Amino acid sequence: MMKIFLLLCLIATSSLAQTTDLKEVKITTRKKAIERKIDRTVVNVDGLINVAGTNAFELLRRLPGLRVTEEGTINLMAKGATVYIDGKLTYLSGADLMSYLKTMGTDQLDKVELIPNPPARYDAAGSGGVINILTKKSKQEGFNTGITLNGGKGIYRKVNGSFNFNYRINKLNLFTNVGAGNPKDFQNSSATRSFKNETGSLTSILEQQGEILYNRHNSNVKVGVDYYLNKRTTIGFIFNGLRNRVNEHGGIENLMMNGNRELDSMVNSSHSVNNLFRNGTMNLNMLHQFDSTGTELSMDVDYTHYNSTNNQLFGNNSYNASGQALGLERIRGDLPRTIDIFSARADYSFSLKNNYKLSAGLKSSFIKTDNQANYFSGAAELEQPDYNRTNAFLYRENINALYVEGYREFGKLGVKVGLRTEHTSSKGHQLGNIQKSDSSFVRNYFNAFPSFFLSYKPDSTNQNQFFLSYGKRINRPAYDQLNPFLMVVQKYNQESGNPFLSPEFTNNIQLTHVFKDKLTTNVYYSFMSNTSSPVIKAINDVYIKRPENVGSVIITGLMLSYNQDIFKWWNADFTVNPERVHLQSEFNGITVDTAVVMQSFNWYNRFSLGKTWSAELAFDWGGRNYSNQVTTFGIGGIRAGVKKQLFSGNGSIGVNGSDLFYSAIRKGSIHNVVGSSATFRNRQDTRTVIFSFSYRISKNAKNNKRLRDRNGAWDEQNRIKGL
Numbered sequence: 001m002m003k004i005f006l007l008l009c010l011i012a013t014s015s016l017a018q019t020t021d022l023k024e025v026k027i028t029t030r031k032k033a034i035e036r037k038i039d040r041t042v043v044n045v046d047g048l049i050n051v052a053g054t055n056a057f058e059l060l061r062r063l064p065g066l067r068v069t070e071e072g073t074i075n076l077m078a079k080g081a082t083v084y085i086d087g088k089l090t091y092l093s094g095a096d097l098m099s100y101l102k103t104m105g106t107d108q109l110d111k112v113e114l115i116p117n118p119p120a121r122y123d124a125a126g127s128g129g130v131i132n133i134l135t136k137k138s139k140q141e142g143f144n145t146g147i148t149l150n151g152g153k154g155i156y157r158k159v160n161g162s163f164n165f166n167y168r169i170n171k172l173n174l175f176t177n178v179g180a181g182n183p184k185d186f187q188n189s190s191a192t193r194s195f196k197n198e199t200g201s202l203t204s205i206l207e208q209q210g211e212i213l214y215n216r217h218n219s220n221v222k223v224g225v226d227y228y229l230n231k232r233t234t235i236g237f238i239f240n241g242l243r244n245r246v247n248e249h250g251g252i253e254n255l256m257m258n259g260n261r262e263l264d265s266m267v268n269s270s271h272s273v274n275n276l277f278r279n280g281t282m283n284l285n286m287l288h289q290f291d292s293t294g295t296e297l298s299m300d301v302d303y304t305h306y307n308s309t310n311n312q313l314f315g316n317n318s319y320n321a322s323g324q325a326l327g328l329e330r331i332r333g334d335l336p337r338t339i340d341i342f343s344a345r346a347d348y349s350f351s352l353k354n355n356y357k358l359s360a361g362l363k364s365s366f367i368k369t370d371n372q373a374n375y376f377s378g379a380a381e382l383e384q385p386d387y388n389r390t391n392a393f394l395y396r397e398n399i400n401a402l403y404v405e406g407y408r409e410f411g412k413l414g415v416k417v418g419l420r421t422e423h424t425s426s427k428g429h430q431l432g433n434i435q436k437s438d439s440s441f442v443r444n445y446f447n448a449f450p451s452f453f454l455s456y457k458p459d460s461t462n463q464n465q466f467f468l469s470y471g472k473r474i475n476r477p478a479y480d481q482l483n484p485f486l487m488v489v490q491k492y493n494q495e496s497g498n499p500f501l502s503p504e505f506t507n508n509i510q511l512t513h514v515f516k517d518k519l520t521t522n523v524y525y526s527f528m529s530n531t532s533s534p535v536i537k538a539i540n541d542v543y544i545k546r547p548e549n550v551g552s553v554i555i556t557g558l559m560l561s562y563n564q565d566i567f568k569w570w571n572a573d574f575t576v577n578p579e580r581v582h583l584q585s586e587f588n589g590i591t592v593d594t595a596v597v598m599q600s601f602n603w604y605n606r607f608s609l610g611k612t613w614s615a616e617l618a619f620d621w622g623g624r625n626y627s628n629q630v631t632t633f634g635i636g637g638i639r640a641g642v643k644k645q646l647f648s649g650n651g652s653i654g655v656n657g658s659d660l661f662y663s664a665i666r667k668g669s670i671h672n673v674v675g676s677s678a679t680f681r682n683r684q685d686t687r688t689v690i691f692s693f694s695y696r697i698s699k700n701a702k703n704n705k706r707l708r709d710r711n712g713a714w715d716e717q718n719r720i721k722g723l
Helices: 002-018 056-062 094-102 714-718
Strands: 034-036 041-044 066-068 074-076 082-085 109-115 130-135 140-153 157-169 172-181 184-196 202-228 233-258 263-289 296-320 325-334 337-352 356-377 391-410 413-431 439-456 464-475 486-490 493-496 504-515 519-539 542-567 570-587 590-609 613-622 630-632 635-646 651-658 666-673 676-684 688-703
Touching (some): 056 066, 056 094, 056 109, 056 613, 296 486, 325 486, 519 570
Antiparallel strands (some): 034 041, 041 109, 140 157, 140 688, 157 172, 172 202, 184 202, 202 233, 233 263, 263 296, 296 337, 325 356, 337 356, 356 391, 439 464, 464 504, 504 519, 519 542, 570 590, 613 635, 630 666, 651 688, 666 676
């Protein structure tokens, strides 16, 4: 691997002296809002209307084929998607990811790439597609800056803002993006668990009612510099920093009843959790263009340091049926975690005669994780180590990859094929303590990932466009999923990882037809083998959740999207997505072989109210969602907004309301748990009203054709789950 890397470096160095520069030809053309390429859909943010003054979260909610919820679920073509910013993972998931996206104003964004089947150039990680959000940089000479401020409330405050700056002079380009937010949120939850004996008779019931408050402090910064050695060679450095503090406080009332529904005992649980998430990523990159035909060499070296602290304090006050105190249980947890990722890659692309375009590359990554769980029990002044929970887990991993892909146009037909190979070597070591012995594992495996893309455009006006794609993917376990620690969530809910969890594999096929850029029809099929799923076990009255490889999933779906100008001032998008999901699983001695039909619907309306006023109205609905052990009922919501442009289009003010009828309440049931079943209901601070202001300044700006976004440790960063 290293010899090949050095050889590519030598090619680049020798070519610097041999290349003859050609004069730059500037072509100015207006971008389409949406461009469909053979392997992806590219959304040009500047080509969209009514997005100025909004943020990346709101933008994703408006794009066809995407379903985004306030809880942090993002689906592309009905499958879970991974979100990157300029080829880098955000390091956050769920509500934390949503908070981060809300600090990114759309004035910072250049493009959004929707890639259902990533080609061979991309890491093979993940079961679904990739959403790559590209920010603006190195695009104009001169001085460019912008600011976005958002403030409002639901039950609690919602505040965030962003600032971006870009200055290019001669061969030097400087850019920075800064975002910050301080939203407050809550989760109100209720659940009922029923426990039965082997004969099916009800033995006990656990009723839970509680509320958790979240106070979040999010900040992110991106600083970079590009230096143009000449017209063909650029070197750059980028630093990304993220900091996310979450203070979590809550209480749950637990009522334990016997089989006759008579109160047996009561436990009032309280907890306080302080999470601090920090990371820094440094990227050094080089791009050399050999000629004007697209022959180029790019190189990246990335280093990422991830650090988090998690301080927990749990208290459980127990009472008998008459209210007499039985005792107090106190548990304190200190869970630090560090992850270091080093990655180096090189990509070489070139063109041949007869419209052939080829590319090849290599990548090596090294990952080191250190997880510790230190638990203590007893009163503060008398606490002792809890060796049943205390432990440490070390994990090392090395992934080496090679790929090659080619593209050729045959008149109206375009063909792209690729092959990526990856070798993974990993080692895990769970350290013991004075009560538990240590354990370790070593795993090595090699996989090949083919990809194929076909496009057909039978007419020059593109009234009809056809696309066919196939790709194989691997979904390696997230690092914390391999961690065998038993983590306390609350008295009756605990979680642990699984060091023996194996990767899952997915084969995706998709056929797309686009008619007049208005009607898009997608038919897709996915087969996922060796799938992993969180498995719930009932140990006495405690639910313990642990990821396990359980079987296979087959998804067959249809997605229809239609865009139409109903009137000159009214444009609407309609998207409907029915799909059939067939589960074949075995876990806890239970066999699941069932097929369910699920569906979702989106109706998005844009209104042009004069030259400076615009508005929107949207309805989202998702039907029943079924998995091996959890079924959630349908959920929907309505959002609306109005905006006015200011300062000759350089600024705007607006107001947006989400979940206007407070209908986004998550309800469902838990089944296929030996000896138990449950129902639940969760409500969050989803009904909000947000006021926004944005303003941008451009001075001495000149068009510059170069826009480049680096791609480093994509795969490895994807497996770090948010706090």
